[in-house]
Amino acid sequence: MLQACWGTGKGYYNSTQPAVEYSPQNPFYRFKAMGxxxxxxxxxxxxxxxxxxxxKISELRNQHxxxxxxxxxxxxxxxxxxxxxxxxxxxxxxxxxxxxxxAEKGVTGSSRKIPASDLSAFLNQPTQKQQLxxxxxxxxxxxxxPSKAELEEYLKQPPPGIDLQMWxxxxxxxxxxxxxxxxxxxxxxxxxxxxLHQEYQTGLHQAFLEKVNKEITELKTKHxxxxxxISELKQKYLELQHRILRVLVKQESTRKVGIAIQPEEELLRxxxxxxxxxxxxxxxxxxxxxxLLSHVKMMEGTQKQNNQNYRIDADAxxxxxxxxxxx
Numbered sequence: 001m002l003q004a005c006w007g008t009g010k011g012y013y014n015s016t017q018p019a020v021e022y023s024p025q026n027p028f029y030r031f032k033a034m035g036x037x038x039x040x041x042x043x044x045x046x047x048x049x050x051x052x053x054x055x056k057i058s059e060l061r062n063q064h065x066x067x068x069x070x071x072x073x074x075x076x077x078x079x080x081x082x083x084x085x086x087x088x089x090x091x092x093x094x095x096x097x098x099x100x101x102x103a104e105k106g107v108t109g110s111s112r113k114i115p116a117s118d119l120s121a122f123l124n125q126p127t128q129k130q131q132l133x134x135x136x137x138x139x140x141x142x143x144x145x146p147s148k149a150e151l152e153e154y155l156k157q158p159p160p161g162i163d164l165q166m167w168x169x170x171x172x173x174x175x176x177x178x179x180x181x182x183x184x185x186x187x188x189x190x191x192x193x194x195x196l197h198q199e200y201q202t203g204l205h206q207a208f209l210e211k212v213n214k215e216i217t218e219l220k221t222k223h224x225x226x227x228x229x230i231s232e233l234k235q236k237y238l239e240l241q242h243r244i245l246r247v248l249v250k251q252e253s254t255r256k257v258g259i260a261i262q263p264e265e266e267l268l269r270x271x272x273x274x275x276x277x278x279x280x281x282x283x284x285x286x287x288x289x290x291x292l293l294s295h296v297k298m299m300e301g302t303q304k305q306n307n308q309n310y311r312i313d314a315d316a317x318x319x320x321x322x323x324x325x326x327x
Contacts, residue, residue, distance in 0.1 A: 004028035007187060024186035025161035031187045032161065034170035035194060036180040040145050047101040047113030048086060048143040049120050053136045057090040060098065064088075071100060074123070074131050080105045081114075089200045092193045099143060116142035151181065159184045238314065296320070 003009035003022050007029040010019040024032070042048050053060060060067070068083045075081050087099040102114045120142040122128060132140065146154070158167030162184050170182035185191055261269070279285045 005030045007031065024189075025159075027161055027163065029161055029186065033185045034162075034166060034182055035185045036170075036174065037183050039151075039179060039181055040143055042116070042144055044115045044117055044142070044144045045113065046144075047103075047116050047119060048099050049101070049116050049123065050139075050141050050143045051098045051100060051132070051137050052091065052139040053096045053098060054094060054138050055096055055136045056094060057088065057096045060088055060096050067098065067100075070135060071102075074128050075102065082111075090196050092189060092196065095138075095193075116144050154181065161186060235314075242314075242318075292320075 003011060004026055005028050007022055007024040007026065010021050012019050064085050067085055071083045082103045084101045086101055089097050091097045102119055103111050104114055105111045120140055123132060123140045155171055158164055174180055174182060
């Protein structure tokens with residue numbers, strides 16, 4: 001009984017019958033639980049077939065070309081067939097899962113993927129299956145979304161070693177029956193297999209986050225460069241504005257040479273003379289301008305002492321110069 005609970009060894013129930021070998025699937029096995037797997041969302045037309053090798057992932061990780069050539073040889077080395085390795089990942093310490101697709105090129109030059117059910121059926125034929133078994137393949141299954149009838153048939157009867165009550169509880173506790181299906185977890189080997197699957201998915205998520213982070217960093221760099229370029233273009237725009245204004249002034253002055261002053265110009269000159277007179281009143285603007293001039297000189301002296309560089313906007317500098325010239 002202890003061996004049956006542990007899932008190893010052999011036992012006898014009748015002296016005339018051979019011994020029964022205990023496995024983790026026997027009903028007395030104690031190290032069991034229920035988990036949930038994601039239902040595949042691949043269509044049959046995607047052509048994905050899953051091969052399970054009884055080999056470590058280290059033996060297959062860098063063997064893409066060998067796997068392609070081997071499967072192409074099993075398919076007859078037809079020139080119109082192209083084998084692609086979609087994924088290689090570990091499912092346990094001694095097993096590795098390889099997902100493949102085969103594309104067929106038609107007479108017109110168009111290419112299509114062989115349906116997963118057709119490719120799986122061909123590879124499961126006795127001759128092809130034996131050739132794959134010789135290189136360590138233990139199972140060949142199409143990786144497609146199961147039909148509603150197949151799901152109902154799967155859920156109708158519990159898997160070997162799982163009692164009906166536990167199976168019904170797992171079905172009822174399913175957090176999302178449209179996305180997940182209950183599966184048994186027998187022993188530490190199944191638990192480790194799930195851990196490896198989770199590590200693989202975590203690695204995919206981490207790689208995606210690193211890619212996004214890299215793209216964000218590049219976008220930030222481009223953004224900073226764009227801001228600097230915009231600031232530079234704004235400065236150039238202001239400089240061009242002032243140059244155009246000076247050209248217009250000179251052009252207008254040249255055009256009006258020898259022409260009598262117009263009434264509106266006379267009016268404008270009167271306003272400017274009035275403003276000049278107001279600015280020269282000692283107790284009004286002139287005092288404020290002198291105070292501003294002293295502040296500017298103090299700032300220049302402080303700047304020389306501290307060896308700090310300050311930059312005044314070109315427009316502000318021009319306005320200050322105009323005010324100071326009027327003194």
